[in-house]
Amino acid sequence: MTTTPTTQTAAPLPRVRVRDLPVEQQRAIRARQLRRAGTYAVAIAVALWILLPIWLIGTLAFSAPADVRAYPKQAAPIPFSTETMEFFLNAEGVLPATRNSIVVAGLTLLLSTAISAPAGYAIARYFFRGRDAYRLSILAVRAFPIVILAVPLAVTFRTVGIYDEVYSVALMHTALTLPTTILVVSSVFASVPRELEEAAKVFGCNAVEAFWRVVLPLALPGVAASAIFTFVMSWNEVFAAVVLTLENRTLPALILYNLDKSGDPFKFAGGFFMLVPSLIFIFFVRRYLFNMWGQITK
Amino acid sequence: MKFRNMNWAPYLLLLPSFVYLILFFGWPMVQALGLAFRRDSQILPLRAEPAVEEAAVTGELERGTTVEVLDVEVFETQRAGGLLTDRVFWLEVSGTDPEGETITGWVLRGQVFVADASRSNEGAVRANSVTLRAEPAQSAEAVAELPRGTEVDILEWGKTENRIAADGLLQKPQNWLLVSGETAEGEAVEGWVERAPIFVEDATISATGRVQAGEGSKEWTLDYVKRMVRDAKFSQSLRTTVILILLILPVQFVLAIIMALVLQSQIKFSSLFLYIYAIPLGISDLAAGLVWYTIFTQSGYLNSLLQSLGLIDRPFIFISSANKEWIILAIVLAEIWRATSIVMVIVVSGLQAIPRDYLEAGELFGASLWQRLRHIILPLLKPSLQVALILRTILAFQVFAVVVAISGGDVITVLANEAYRWYDIGAYNNKNVAAAYSGFIMLLSLGVAVFYLRAVRTQEEREAAG
């Protein structure tokens, strides 16, 4: 018994109006629409909660000093003025401190990535005795309060003679970011299928070549994202920086130290100026952040 | 053979990180404990007589104490081998000890930082003989030789740069002096000589100084801990820190779960929301504090808003010692604003690990959103939440810059702020108590972590027992 399917052009389906449907279905559809609207509302509300304060401090950063001190404050930078920012940037020590921050963050990025890359690869690819213990201790170390490291390190740096140097802050920051970076990099390497490396080895590569030609290109985005995040963490770090520096302060240390002496324009411009790199960098690495932090919790 | 090589590879790769972590985590940890619990060179004993080994101790001064210099005595000793003669200075000083009494006694020159000691222009040769040269360099032509004891006038002080010597080794900068004196033959000569073999008289020693070194006994002591606890700000900062944690954390977790659910639901522009929600991850606590300062400060946005709404006619002073609750609120809001994203990211990854099937089955069998949340999502999220809780609590004990940015750190203070204040040169300059605070924070963090882990474990045991 066979049935031949009839193919004929179907007439267009009539548009159904919601209120023509039975009441139960109406209610279900409305409920779904309401839920969707509710989700959008919540999403937007939270987004505004995050963005509004940034907008406010940005407004002040780009208003004239008079407007900055004014009361009530205006909600938008009209008239637009770069005077406050200029004042901040030209204030004593700000540009050198910014340069210091950049150098420290850059050094931290390089050092942290250079040390964590091999460690991450080792964890990802090799099964060796002590692997679990090492991973566990990395996790534990991550939870260390920075406070307990900063003070004795400052003392040690003083004794050794490298206190108040840019590179000593970088050393400290590297230590702080190292655990996170190692865990992230190891998960990035682990996500490159082992088979790819094996294929490379079968078709003529030794271990180093296989890493260079196959693993590294595929791991690069993730490692780069982690490096950028390290940069941001170093740029933001306050406590250790303020404890470890005197003359060669980083930007956060400088701002913190001068808080009680500085006026509002300085504070607002400074706060905004510190925010901006984060805004930019987070944009580039946002996708990877979830992989990064997610992996760490495993 | 080959196997040996293979097995070493991971350890070699791990080595740099391992070494680094020991150096910068293990070692400072040990140091911190030492600082907090061992009496170190913080106390300088004053002696009844100078240069006498067993002289009685007249009293003790703390490091950093300002002292008056009353008298100077010089003692000459010969160093081993008779090559150099040392002049040792003892100073009689007087200062106020921690209990408030004025004590007087003798100390070594090096133990007190003496300001304003100017360099004199008289000196004497204290090596067996020195060679004067035409230029301040070892390779320069020799001009003359001066024997031990020759008195010289110092005409100029010079310093060489870092340079590579003939043997390829780096030579550190050296001090050179341009001196003039008389040779044994009575000839007046002038030339450059290294600083070291010349003894330089100090023209003046100023009248005030500061104790800069002591003689640590290295014994275990709880003095610093006691000092920390007895301080009025200790209980205040501890209480404030705990209150902040209790206020901030629950709100953060609820908000983080909401944000994570929003990101997981398939609404349009979800990648835009992802970016926005992730922004606070890159914001430092200092910047966050300043941001919320703009809102809560007297001429800030909150007042502006209230005024324009007509609710108030004069700006309300949120940040003042009379309005501690408002300061706490500002700090709480700032921390929630800044740090919720951290928790959110962990929750998102936990959510992604929940297979869709479970949620679809729940929906199929009639569970509402709230029921699905309660019975399926939250239980499966528990491990992630646990990790997030531990991490966030430990970070919360270290809250520092937000507090300073909003209120300056005086009216309201937290533990980390106290650690900073005790360390700061301007204030107490007592690194030992600062270390004690650090250790205390560490202890609390550990305690919390252990507590959480235990609490969850007993819960599981209870559940397993049925």
Place this chain on the structure above:
Amino acid sequence: MAEIRIENAVKTFGKVVAVNQVSLTVHDQEFVVLLGPSGCGKTTLLRTVAGLGMVDSGRIMIGDRDVTYLPPKDRNISMVFQGYAIFPHMNVFDNIAFGLKMKRAPKEEIARRVREAAELLHIEEFLERFPSQLSGGQRQRVAVARAIAVHSGVLLMDEPLSNLDALLRLRMRAELKRLLNEIKATTIYVTHDQIEALSMGDRIAVMRNGEILQFDTPTRVYDVPADRFVAGFIGTPPMNFLEGQIRRENGTPCVMIGDFALAPIPEMHEELLKRDGRSIIVGIRAENMETLSEPAPDALRVQVLVVEPLGSQNLLTIQIGEDVIKASTHPDFPVAPNQDVWIRFPGDKIRWIDRETGRTIVPDLEKLVSAP
């Protein structure tokens, strides 16, 4: 000469012995299949030949070179991986060219060979594309193209068809077989699919628990399986097993299945008499039993439980005493469930399996295992 010789290979992982004293010789240009269930050690064995895991003891020779401890790149081999392992960050051309590039072949040579391989696999139009733009089947072809472009004498394949859907697998099987015939490489092919093995191999090594149970041509493995496991593993449906009792009657053995007496062929008499009084396993394939709709003196009466009309045959599920077996008949054979049919067991098709050892009792047993 690219003969592959594995001598007494042993590979353990902790306490687990994955490969247990395996010896195997693959002749030059021969196509050998390693067949077995998951965990039998076939992939592990393949990887030791590839150099992706060193043997703990034993020797591996390729040609006349001892390659036991050489890294993969020095063994002059090619491999197709189960997950294809084509590099996502290179286009198809660069993927296929990879092995040649590592050998520092001149550019024109590389281009020529890549094109050649691509044409053989019918993927010439994809050379500029990236793996993410290809389907699973296309990616598999790239993996094969990469392996043959190198022109090494040895080709290793680790379940290359298992990730394809059923229809595609069927097509690729035939295509691969034709292709590999042309290529003339010594090939070791790993699979758990016995149909693939039977269809493609010159010889099949059936493995279980790290050992080779039988190494023989497909026909022999099918017709004369070395033991009960091989007999039950090969063939669709697998061989039927019945329990029989050996009895002596007038100096000749006969085997009782219930009340039914089987008359074994004379060649088996000696072995069966040795086991007089004991039970024995009677193995016979579904298609080798004669099914009659009328009673016959030398046929056993049985009841049909299920009839599966498979198009090319009818597969009957039959109950004999406690056992349930399958019989295959012509599609037009008239039968319905719960009907009775009569089964005849041709003596030359019966495989006698010793109950204790599980080995097939064949007078020249040694011929079955590890053909040199």
